[in-house]
Amino acid sequence: MMNDMKILNIRIINLLFISVILSVLGSCTPEVDSVFDDSSANRITKALQVDKEILQGAKNGWLMKYYPASDQRYGGYNMLVKFGTDGNAVIACDKFDASKTSTSNYSLVQSAGPVLTFNEYNEIIHYFSDPVNSDGIGKKGDGMLGDFEFTLREVSNQKIVMYGKKTNSRIEMTPISPDTNWTNYLKSIQVAEYNMGFGMYSYVAGNITAKVTMSYRSMTMNYADEKGNNISTNIPYLVTPTGYELYDTLSIGNVKVKTLTYNAGNHEFVSDGTGGAKLYGIITPLNQLLTGGSNWYFSYGNLSTFGQPYWDKAANDLYTKEGEVLSYMYLNANIIYFKSGSYPGKYTMTSSLQGDNNIGFKLSGYDSNGQFYYTNGYFQYFLYPFCGASGRSFTLSCDNIQNPTVIILTDVTDSSNVITLTKKSSAPY
Amino acid sequence: MIMKYIKFILIVAATLVIGSCSNEKLDPNSIFPTESPERNAFDTWLLNNYTTPYNIAFNYLYKDNDTDQSYNVIPAEKDKSIALAIMIKHVWLEAYAECCGENFIKTYSPRVMQLIGSGAYNSNESMVMGTAEGGLKVMLYNVNAIDINNPYIDVENPYVDKTNPTKDLNYYFFHTMHHEFGHILNQKKNYSTDFNLVSAAKYKSTDWINLNDADAPKLGFVSGYASSEAREDFVEIYSIYITHSEACWQKILSDAVNGTDTSGRDAIIAKFNIIKNYFKTSWNIDITQLRDVILKRFEDIKTLDLKNLK
Numbered sequence: 001m002m003n004d005m006k007i008l009n010i011r012i013i014n015l016l017f018i019s020v021i022l023s024v025l026g027s028c029t030p031e032v033d034s035v036f037d038d039s040s041a042n043r044i045t046k047a048l049q050v051d052k053e054i055l056q057g058a059k060n061g062w063l064m065k066y067y068p069a070s071d072q073r074y075g076g077y078n079m080l081v082k083f084g085t086d087g088n089a090v091i092a093c094d095k096f097d098a099s100k101t102s103t104s105n106y107s108l109v110q111s112a113g114p115v116l117t118f119n120e121y122n123e124i125i126h127y128f129s130d131p132v133n134s135d136g137i138g139k140k141g142d143g144m145l146g147d148f149e150f151t152l153r154e155v156s157n158q159k160i161v162m163y164g165k166k167t168n169s170r171i172e173m174t175p176i177s178p179d180t181n182w183t184n185y186l187k188s189i190q191v192a193e194y195n196m197g198f199g200m201y202s203y204v205a206g207n208i209t210a211k212v213t214m215s216y217r218s219m220t221m222n223y224a225d226e227k228g229n230n231i232s233t234n235i236p237y238l239v240t241p242t243g244y245e246l247y248d249t250l251s252i253g254n255v256k257v258k259t260l261t262y263n264a265g266n267h268e269f270v271s272d273g274t275g276g277a278k279l280y281g282i283i284t285p286l287n288q289l290l291t292g293g294s295n296w297y298f299s300y301g302n303l304s305t306f307g308q309p310y311w312d313k314a315a316n317d318l319y320t321k322e323g324e325v326l327s328y329m330y331l332n333a334n335i336i337y338f339k340s341g342s343y344p345g346k347y348t349m350t351s352s353l354q355g356d357n358n359i360g361f362k363l364s365g366y367d368s369n370g371q372f373y374y375t376n377g378y379f380q381y382f383l384y385p386f387c388g389a390s391g392r393s394f395t396l397s398c399d400n401i402q403n404p405t406v407i408i409l410t411d412v413t414d415s416s417n418v419i420t421l422t423k424k425s426s427a428p429y
Numbered sequence: 430m431i432m433k434y435i436k437f438i439l440i441v442a443a444t445l446v447i448g449s450c451s452n453e454k455l456d457p458n459s460i461f462p463t464e465s466p467e468r469n470a471f472d473t474w475l476l477n478n479y480t481t482p483y484n485i486a487f488n489y490l491y492k493d494n495d496t497d498q499s500y501n502v503i504p505a506e507k508d509k510s511i512a513l514a515i516m517i518k519h520v521w522l523e524a525y526a527e528c529c530g531e532n533f534i535k536t537y538s539p540r541v542m543q544l545i546g547s548g549a550y551n552s553n554e555s556m557v558m559g560t561a562e563g564g565l566k567v568m569l570y571n572v573n574a575i576d577i578n579n580p581y582i583d584v585e586n587p588y589v590d591k592t593n594p595t596k597d598l599n600y601y602f603f604h605t606m607h608h609e610f611g612h613i614l615n616q617k618k619n620y621s622t623d624f625n626l627v628s629a630a631k632y633k634s635t636d637w638i639n640l641n642d643a644d645a646p647k648l649g650f651v652s653g654y655a656s657s658e659a660r661e662d663f664v665e666i667y668s669i670y671i672t673h674s675e676a677c678w679q680k681i682l683s684d685a686v687n688g689t690d691t692s693g694r695d696a697i698i699a700k701f702n703i704i705k706n707y708f709k710t711s712w713n714i715d716i717t718q719l720r721d722v723i724l725k726r727f728e729d730i731k732t733l734d735l736k737n738l739k
Binding site for chain 2: 012013016017020039041042045087104105107111115117118119120121122126129130131132139140141142143145148149165166
């Protein structure tokens, strides 16, 4: 009996020991030294204040190398931005008249890090974000897909690196020197862009030669690599007063290139670094240019009175019978691409080139949508001024032989049939 | 002996437990700033006309976390935001205040109005008119389309051409706001389920998009969208009725008659009577009187100064 009591007591003691140990352990607060000396809220507030002072510190503003769209398909734009202490930013851009500025509110806010936002409508920067671009670039709902909110990554007085919040495009800003006149600077870029524009280019790096066309501010390079594979790559760039600056470092033929500097005397662009790569501006015969791989847009207003009645009939039938409207039609490398309602299709042409300025087109095939719209009597008429039933021949002329933005086709057999094709995208109606 | 031992252990344990509690002081400073933000004249006006009286945040600047990131949109222009703020106050907030009392609109109005400059487009290029999230926030799109020199409010045409939207403020903003507000009121107090039975067999769900507004009355609906489901039907009748003239309402009713078949008109009238009764008994609102107040206030907009804040 006594023994039993003892055993019981020892058990109680054991239990007490265990509970003491547990409660002592449990009551320990694991004290860990903070990695940061202040709360996250206070740190971001301070960081935003510092960033704001740096932004406002550039008295003549910042040169922002702005790339809309996550794939930078439209290339880069020189945006000049001055951040005022009144909360307003003054913005100019080489896409607009050089002397034009637009002023609107900006803010630095906390949103997964410091974010610079242009949160009040600004005619210049929001041109690139408007879901319905005023020049008809991009589809409705997209526009040019540009950001107006930027996550700041590196901020110093010499350079700011930020990323578009939606696109993640890298956008850099450098302070503009105090003696630079904004208007003159933008003008020098616009003049350079015009002078450096060619209908076609060729790029030579190492033992590779690429054929280059440009759309917006993006080069498309087509070449065969060392193994003989055909490569097509897009190179977004920004125009500077002296040449082109590429978004990413270009590496073709083991030569790395970031900038190309123009020499007006020989139409050549010299690359930076030691690889000796060069871009050559080529003055191309018009008939080669027309079939060379840029888009050349058709529109009703650019047809002579010869062609317009055919388009009237086709558009009218298309609308009444199918409830559709032609939304684009362009020629690219002997193929006419179109979209009717929501249906894209194409027609293949055979072209015959004579001399520099003469060309003949004849319809040689279509895809299934193309077949539908042709055999149902719509594109028979849309195509009639261009290739008739059995082909047509044209004499070509243009606005600027170095870099045509329009090519005028005059029918050899009937000079009243004139078609003007534009390089700038344009809706058919 | 054993008991003493136990007592000793208990004392040691208590000491250890108490001693191991550490006493960490809280930071006396709030992480939320308590200073007033810098306010421009418009901000101050909004404080005095929206925030203080109605507890509404009128966000004319773009705020990413109040915006649907799946759409590509742009911020609103300031002068147009000012005009819209003046108009919404006059034809919306004060119309309800006049008709239903200050407390009614203070209690039930959405708390956030977020302005967006452009439209919001779906991938099929159709446009979102406005949305209300849980009665809390109303999104107002297309603010930059407002013509502040010639504010245009169409109360006569029940069928707006959506393929070529006009600058009609009624279609873009006021009808939309009453529509969304109708949802808020329905969420607070339910309407009679008899309403759901009137056109029960005719709702089209997502296929409403294929019903033109002009063809809707014959099926017993005041708009194409009203044919989607009963709760949309309810707020469409409500919002179209109170933002359009009696002549316009009669036009809808007469368009609802198809030869000798009056079933469309009968359905609209049956539903309208339930709605009128719901607002009278649940909210003590005479919707015909509310309509008269709204239409009179629409008239005022022609002479309202939309450029200067008072």
